[in-house]
Amino acid sequence: xxxxxxxFSNLTAGYLFPEVARRRREYAAGHPDAKxxxxxxxxxxxxxSPHIAKAMSDYALALSTPEGYSGYGDEQGNSALRxxxxxxxxxxxxxxxEIFISDGAKCxxxxxxxxxxxxxxxxxxxxxxxxxVDGSVVxxxxxxxxxxxxxxxxxxxxxxxNEFFPDLSKIEKNTLIYxxxxxxxxxxxxxxxxxxxxxxxANENGCIIIYDAAYFAFIRDKNLPKTIxxxxxxxxxxxxxxxxxxxxxxxxxxxGWSVVPNELKFEDGSSVNRDWNRVMTTLFNGASNIAQAGxxxxxxxxxxxxxxxxxxxxxxxGRLIKNVLEGENFRSAGVVAYFTGNGPYVWAKFxxxxxxxxxxxxxxxxxxxTTPGSGFGPAGESFIRFSSFGHRADIEEACKRLSLxxx
Amino acid sequence: xxxxxxxFSNLTAGYLFPEVARRRREYAAGHPDAKxxxxxxxxxxxxxSPHIAKAMSDYALALSTPEGYSGYGDEQGNSALRxxxxxxxxxxxxxxxEIFISDGAKCxxxxxxxxxxxxxxxxxxxxxxxxxVDGSVVxxxxxxxxxxxxxxxxxxxxxxxNEFFPDLSKIEKNTLIYxxxxxxxxxxxxxxxxxxxxxxxANENGCIIIYDAAYFAFIRDKNLPKTIxxxxxxxxxxxxxxxxxxxxxxxxxxxGWSVVPNELKFEDGSSVNRDWNRVMTTLFNGASNIAQAGxxxxxxxxxxxxxxxxxxxxxxxGRLIKNVLEGENFRSAGVVAYFTGNGPYVWAKFxxxxxxxxxxxxxxxxxxxTTPGSGFGPAGESFIRFSSFGHRADIEEACKRLSLxxx
Numbered sequence: 032x033x034x035x036x037x038x039f040s041n042l043t044a045g046y047l048f049p050e051v052a053r054r055r056r057e058y059a060a061g062h063p064d065a066k067x068x069x070x071x072x073x074x075x076x077x078x079x080s081p082h083i084a085k086a087m088s089d090y091a092l093a094l095s096t097p098e099g100y101s102g103y104g105d106e107q108g109n110s111a112l113r114x115x116x117x118x119x120x121x122x123x124x125x126x127x128x129e130i131f132i133s134d135g136a137k138c139x140x141x142x143x144x145x146x147x148x149x150x151x152x153x154x155x156x157x158x159x160x161x162x163x164v165d166g167s168v169v170x171x172x173x174x175x176x177x178x179x180x181x182x183x184x185x186x187x188x189x190x191x192x193n194e195f196f197p198d199l200s201k202i203e204k205n206t207l208i209y210x211x212x213x214x215x216x217x218x219x220x221x222x223x224x225x226x227x228x229x230x231x232x233a234n235e236n237g238c239i240i241i242y243d244a245a246y247f248a249f250i251r252d253k254n255l256p257k258t259i260x261x262x263x264x265x266x267x268x269x270x271x272x273x274x275x276x277x278x279x280x281x282x283x284x285x286x287g288w289s290v291v292p293n294e295l296k297f298e299d300g301s302s303v304n305r306d307w308n309r310v311m312t313t314l315f316n317g318a319s320n321i322a323q324a325g326x327x328x329x330x331x332x333x334x335x336x337x338x339x340x341x342x343x344x345x346x347x348x349g350r351l352i353k354n355v356l357e358g359e360n361f362r363s364a365g366v367v368a369y370f371t372g373n374g375p376y377v378w379a380k381f382x383x384x385x386x387x388x389x390x391x392x393x394x395x396x397x398x399x400x401t402t403p404g405s406g407f408g409p410a411g412e413s414f415i416r417f418s419s420f421g422h423r424a425d426i427e428e429a430c431k432r433l434s435l436x437x438x
Numbered sequence: 439x440x441x442x443x444x445x446f447s448n449l450t451a452g453y454l455f456p457e458v459a460r461r462r463r464e465y466a467a468g469h470p471d472a473k474x475x476x477x478x479x480x481x482x483x484x485x486x487s488p489h490i491a492k493a494m495s496d497y498a499l500a501l502s503t504p505e506g507y508s509g510y511g512d513e514q515g516n517s518a519l520r521x522x523x524x525x526x527x528x529x530x531x532x533x534x535x536e537i538f539i540s541d542g543a544k545c546x547x548x549x550x551x552x553x554x555x556x557x558x559x560x561x562x563x564x565x566x567x568x569x570x571v572d573g574s575v576v577x578x579x580x581x582x583x584x585x586x587x588x589x590x591x592x593x594x595x596x597x598x599x600n601e602f603f604p605d606l607s608k609i610e611k612n613t614l615i616y617x618x619x620x621x622x623x624x625x626x627x628x629x630x631x632x633x634x635x636x637x638x639x640a641n642e643n644g645c646i647i648i649y650d651a652a653y654f655a656f657i658r659d660k661n662l663p664k665t666i667x668x669x670x671x672x673x674x675x676x677x678x679x680x681x682x683x684x685x686x687x688x689x690x691x692x693x694g695w696s697v698v699p700n701e702l703k704f705e706d707g708s709s710v711n712r713d714w715n716r717v718m719t720t721l722f723n724g725a726s727n728i729a730q731a732g733x734x735x736x737x738x739x740x741x742x743x744x745x746x747x748x749x750x751x752x753x754x755x756g757r758l759i760k761n762v763l764e765g766e767n768f769r770s771a772g773v774v775a776y777f778t779g780n781g782p783y784v785w786a787k788f789x790x791x792x793x794x795x796x797x798x799x800x801x802x803x804x805x806x807x808t809t810p811g812s813g814f815g816p817a818g819e820s821f822i823r824f825s826s827f828g829h830r831a832d833i834e835e836a837c838k839r840l841s842l843x844x845x
Binding site: 032033034035036037038039040042049072074075076077078079080081083084085087088089090091092093094095096097099100101102103104134135137138141145146147148149150151161162165166169170171205206207237238239280282283284285296297298299301306309310312313314315316317318319320321322325420 | 439440441442443444445446447449456479481482483484485486487488490491492494495496498499500501502503504506507508509510511541542544545548552553554555556557558568569572573576577578612613614644645646687689690691692703704705706708713716717719720721722723724725726727728729732827
């Protein structure tokens with residue numbers, strides 16, 4: 032018989048979000064009258080912009096006409112969309128040949144591990160979005176979990192003590208560094224100075240940065256970089272992964288992109304962009320053409336305005352959550368809430384408590400689902416992530432209940 | 439600096455279809471007046487069923503309303519669609535927990551290699567759809583190309599001499615066997631007796647079959663199996679990969695599924711279905727919800743009728759191509775054309791000729807793009823694949839030109 036891939040036997044426990052969903056289901060089954068509100072998974076809740084939805088609707092209907100029909104497109108994405116993304120988000124920073132359209136950032140992160148294989152050293156921020164680690168384990172780039180994380184992965188603590196920016200001196204040469212800004216789960220958004228340090232370190236030490244910018248649209252502070260390519264030198268050391276999920280509400284529609292600069296090279300001088308092109312043409316077959324039509328509409332004048340309004344809505348939710356977490360009941364228990372106004376998550380520390388205990392307590396007493404910080408890595412222990420995605424009325428109701436939580 | 443994944447440096451030449459596209463572009467640039475017709479890539483050309491297109495159009499528009507909006511769905515797919523696929527295509531053969539919705543068969547084949555990792559032995563039919571081999575090379579399950587194929591991959595010739603069914607005795611124990619029926623590129627469709635041999639062999643020798651059934655909708659002979667699960671014993675040895683691309687014209691819309699039986703086990707007794715669930719939840723994020731709405735419409739009474747009509751259209755194209763390849767100019771050159779009426783491809787042997795030479799000759803003299811058989815594996819040399827996907831008028835015009843080809 033065929034052996035199980037050790038990458039899978041090494042993976043411990045379930046993927047974080049299915050586990051959160053399981054606990055929620057179990058609680059709901061035992062408490063059928065509880066009106067549960069989710070501030071857990073970062074899942075968009077507000078309807079699409081009518082402008083963007085109409086573009087997809089029209090495109091889908093036209094597929095039933097000879098003029099409007101289209102079969103396989105280019106696996107790298109519709110060239111008009113690639114150009115438009117370059118023009119809107121990367122002026123003088125990247126061109127269309129460096130933009131690859133995907134079915135979302137998570138899927139691209141999985142493919143990136145295929146690109147680098149099992150021999151690469153990996154470093155992640157701690158806490159971090161679980162897919163960086165889980166994907167590395169599946170790809171064989173990490174070993175067993177020794178209880179404090181997987182062998183072969185460097186965990187770089189990002190905590191209030193270091194302003195959520197890692198100690199780069201802990202990273203070995205020639206490492207693949209996953210870095211997320213605005214950060215999931217901490218919400219921290221790297222400054223230009225911080226990113227410059229990161230880029231310089233990578234260039235000096237032969238590292239490649241996988242820069243996850245999926246929350247870039249939440250950045251409101253004009254001094255904060257929205258893409259790593261604002262930093263000189265980034266094109267020789269960084270891939271940027273990005274998404275329409277959060278700005279356009281495309282979590283279910285599925286559309287994202289990655290930027291793989293032509294300047295980026297492997298040790299043997301060969302082009303990373305060329306191998307990525309091979310990944311996308313050989314192991315992928317293009318994002319849905321309907322979703323891509325939506326992406327184009329999202330990037331015209333009306334679409335950009337609508338996306339900004341949608342993100343503003345979620346940012347206001349975040350402020351409401353932050354305010355309640357600064358209430359007397361939380362303050363007297365020593366809780367500190369971090370919310371920058373430039374990301375979708377409120378990250379709160381409950382000193383001396385275990386994340387899953389606080390998760391269960393909030394679920395039980397407030398009927399509010401959150402995400403336990405420890406699910407994002409060892410340094411996330413004692414933290415809870417509150418997602419600002421939700422209908423305003425639900426957020427207000429959740430805040431009311433949280434204000435009564437006894438800690 | 440970071441080393442290139444040897445999986446990529448081992449990959450030789452370009453992926454077949456981009457290479458075909460490159461030669462076409464180059465020819466067109468040198469011959470701007472040539473009206474080139476493609477019988478190359480198996481790309482659907484006929485408009486979607488209005489019924490299916492309307493379902494997607496309505497769904498997309500409703501995403502702009504609070505009632506119609508939906509964010510992340512289950513990564514394994516919409517449960518109604520999983521159930522419907524089980525009910526329509528696998529009655530008494532598989533249930534919804536064994537059906538996983540994807541963004542297409544090609545993408546699932548790439549993920550399947552992640553599932554099995556770099557240590558698995560691989561066997562492919564020869565000729566075969568290139569992704570089985572290229573994906574295995576990228577995953578590290580194969581070595582260098584020694585000119586006659588990649589080290590570590592068993593090539594199983596499928597030729598007219600063995601009625602396109604491989605000699606199973608050449609397969610080692612505990613091998614992952616890729617098998618495609620109706621076959622791409624040969625068009626051969628396995629009988630129940632042949633598949634029973636394959637299933638029995640796999641069960642007796644600890645092999646797992648990756649059964650690519652993406653062309654199942656072309657089967658018109660009621661005695662031929664449309665799914666491997668019609669064969670007793672298949673659930674302990676086979677994964678079936680499938681797609682809406684060809685029956686529904688979803689090549690650009692992107693929707694497929696795989697069946698991973700609960701009975702299928704690794705050597706250690708662990709469940710393949712459970713690891714596949716982990717692949718889909720960790721490394722994927724669900725197919726587009728709009729495409730899934732289209733999938734549901736494709737499986738109701740009207741949708742099924744429309745899909746049958748669309749496939750009938752392509753089958754008639756295939757018959758026209760087969761007829762012209764039996765014309766005097768071809769026959770006198772010893773050309774033999776294989777077309778079963780149960781698959782979308784006409785597979786023709788040009789004795790004593792190299793596939794790429796015939797490809798270039800047909801492109802030059804007829805302005806018709808085909809696919810060289812050698813691109814599918816060593817045993818495809820001297821063959822040309824003619825795709826039956828095309829508008830009828832184009833097929834007729836291509837046939838007229840082919841009837842004048844001087845061989």
